[in-house]
Amino acid sequence: MKSVCIVGAGTMGAGIAQWFATNGIKTFLTDNNQRVVEAAKQSISNSYQRLVKKNKFTQNQVDQSQANLNYLLAIEDIPKDIDLVIEAIVERLEIKKELFKNLDSHFCPQTIFASNTSGLSIEKIFHDLPNRLSCGLHFFNPAPVMKLVEIIKSKTISDEKLMNLHSFFLSRDKVPVIVKDQAGFICNRVARNFYGESFRILNDDDPYQMNLIDQTLKHVGGFKMGPFELMDLIGVDINLNATKGVYESFGHHPRFAPHSYQVKSVESGRLGRKTNNQGLILGRLDESVSFFNIFVPLKAEDNHPPQIIDYDELSHDYPEDSIVFDKTRFNLEEKKQLITILKERNNKIISEGSHLTKQFTELSKKLNFDVCATNFYSKTNTIEYIQNLDEDAICQAFSNHQDRNVFVRKNHLSLGLIFPRVLIQIIHEANIAFDEDLASKKDIDLAMKYGLNYPHGPFEWEELIGKEIYELLRVNLMNSISKKPNRYSR
Numbered sequence: 001m002k003s004v005c006i007v008g009a010g011t012m013g014a015g016i017a018q019w020f021a022t023n024g025i026k027t028f029l030t031d032n033n034q035r036v037v038e039a040a041k042q043s044i045s046n047s048y049q050r051l052v053k054k055n056k057f058t059q060n061q062v063d064q065s066q067a068n069l070n071y072l073l074a075i076e077d078i079p080k081d082i083d084l085v086i087e088a089i090v091e092r093l094e095i096k097k098e099l100f101k102n103l104d105s106h107f108c109p110q111t112i113f114a115s116n117t118s119g120l121s122i123e124k125i126f127h128d129l130p131n132r133l134s135c136g137l138h139f140f141n142p143a144p145v146m147k148l149v150e151i152i153k154s155k156t157i158s159d160e161k162l163m164n165l166h167s168f169f170l171s172r173d174k175v176p177v178i179v180k181d182q183a184g185f186i187c188n189r190v191a192r193n194f195y196g197e198s199f200r201i202l203n204d205d206d207p208y209q210m211n212l213i214d215q216t217l218k219h220v221g222g223f224k225m226g227p228f229e230l231m232d233l234i235g236v237d238i239n240l241n242a243t244k245g246v247y248e249s250f251g252h253h254p255r256f257a258p259h260s261y262q263v264k265s266v267e268s269g270r271l272g273r274k275t276n277n278q279g280l281i282l283g284r285l286d287e288s289v290s291f292f293n294i295f296v297p298l299k300a301e302d303n304h305p306p307q308i309i310d311y312d313e314l315s316h317d318y319p320e321d322s323i324v325f326d327k328t329r330f331n332l333e334e335k336k337q338l339i340t341i342l343k344e345r346n347n348k349i350i351s352e353g354s355h356l357t358k359q360f361t362e363l364s365k366k367l368n369f370d371v372c373a374t375n376f377y378s379k380t381n382t383i384e385y386i387q388n389l390d391e392d393a394i395c396q397a398f399s400n401h402q403d404r405n406v407f408v409r410k411n412h413l414s415l416g417l418i419f420p421r422v423l424i425q426i427i428h429e430a431n432i433a434f435d436e437d438l439a440s441k442k443d444i445d446l447a448m449k450y451g452l453n454y455p456h457g458p459f460e461w462e463e464l465i466g467k468e469i470y471e472l473l474r475v476n477l478m479n480s481i482s483k484k485p486n487r488y489s490r
């Protein structure tokens with residue numbers, strides 16, 4: 001590839017143009033608004049100067065990159081035989097269609113047209129141009145930094161040409177993935193239930209619970225930001241629109257249903273940072289209220305740590321007067337019976353609860369035992385733990401026993417185990433998407449890691465926790481809702 005034209009010089013267009021110019025491609029950046037073109041020129045120049053200051057680029061590299069950039073207003077001034085045109089204008093179907101119709105009459109037939117749409121159908125965008133080579137090229141913000149590019153298939157372009165684009169990006173240190181033209185592509189679809197499931201875990205429209213979910217997903221799950229703080233950052237309305245778009249496209253499937261708390265937040269004008277810091281959490285927390293969360297790091301030396309006895313389904317020799325780690329994978333009724341027996345024998349119990357639902361954590365409150373989720377791995381090496389016994393020494397001993405950190409929550413807010421539920425939904429959606437031929441497992445994993453900074457791809461995570469655990473929890477969640485097909489069904 002030698003030359004590219006970017007139409008739309010806003011946030012994305014300017015970033016995409018900067019990336020191409022840096023990578024030695026002759027780049028034309030255009031917009032129908034003169035002021036935007038000038039602002040883009042300034043912001044790209046500032047960005048390069050910051051890179052020089054940080055010693056990431058030499059002035060010579062910057063000069064070469066800048067020399068590749070041409071800022072224009074009129075399409076007519078752009079060479080007709082350019083290799084690729086990328087559109088990054090407003091996210092409105094009719095406006096994008098109109099633009100491409102105009103561009104079609106200017107550029108030669110070999111020029112590939114691509115849209116950077118976040119969620120519109122590529123087929124619909126290019127519907128009126130059946131003879132034009134076209135596809136989607138979905139970059140992530142900030143485009144010069146974020147490595148992922150979703151290459152979206154279309155009927156008018158051969159697999160060979162798409163693979164050429166794939167090879168081009170790969171050779172320039174981007175992470176390209178090939179995706180079928182389906183709503184949300186990979187990232188915006190597979191990530192939906194990072195938000196959706198988090199909303200469904202809530203007992204109430206309560207910012208403290210939202211904050212707790214955020215903290216757990218960061219400390220235990222290893223996500224850079226929690227879902228609620230992320231929505232407040234990006235815009236609660238922007239996120240809701242993405243959910244609605246996918247929900248519409250998938251025939252109102254319950255797994256994409258927008259949540260009433262999010263709708264309420266948007267309707268009341270609480271959109272996050274952009275509305276004067278009023279959002280789902282922003283502007284609603286009283287800092288003086290504590291969250292009862294304790295992060296227990298591994299303590300290397302403890303001279304007299306309480307001993308913990310592992311108890312699993314193979315053993316029927318019930319211990320007495322001990323701290324017992326119940327590792328059994330029974331159903332709720334059987335677990336209840338086992339815990340009752342263990343308690344009668346004067347044991348203090350920590351119970352593996354990752355495969356059970358909210359009812360189990362409710363039971364833990366009633367029968368007074370601790371609950372943990374040791375089966376769920378992430379790079380944080382941290383276990384989610386609900387404390388009812390009120391003995392910090394037990395949490396510390398458990399941390400040592402497991403050789404992992406423990407993130408403790410006192411069960412004042414009767415939420416279930418958070419990370420297992422959210423993770424199961426992400427893996428679940430990835431599996432459905434793969435079955436529908438959306439993309440390869442490898443590309444789905446790459447997309448979630450390089451587009452959204454997830455610590456693992458969903459299929460890597462499925463391997464780490466084990467397919468059996470994933471399936472066990474998914475089925476338990478499915479049955480806990482109803483006998484009818486629901487959002488956990490396959």
Ligand SMILES: NC(=O)c1ccc[n+]([C@@H]2O[C@H](COP(=O)([O-])OP(=O)(O)OC[C@H]3O[C@@H](n4cnc5c(N)ncnc54)[C@H](O)[C@@H]3O)[C@@H](O)[C@H]2O)c1
Pocket residue numbers: 007008009010011012013030031032033036087088089090091092095099116117118119138139140141
């Ligand atoms: N912002 C993101 O994080 C992000 C990420 C991925 C994809 N996208 C998608 O990229 C596209 C652009 O988003 P953005 O955030 O850069 O928007 P933006 O509002 O910052 O920029 C859009 C630009 O397009 C220009 N424009 C509008 N109509 C035009 C026309 N007919 N001809 C030429 N220029 C025109 C506007 O003047 C504006 O400068 C959208 O489709 C969006 O969904 C955005």
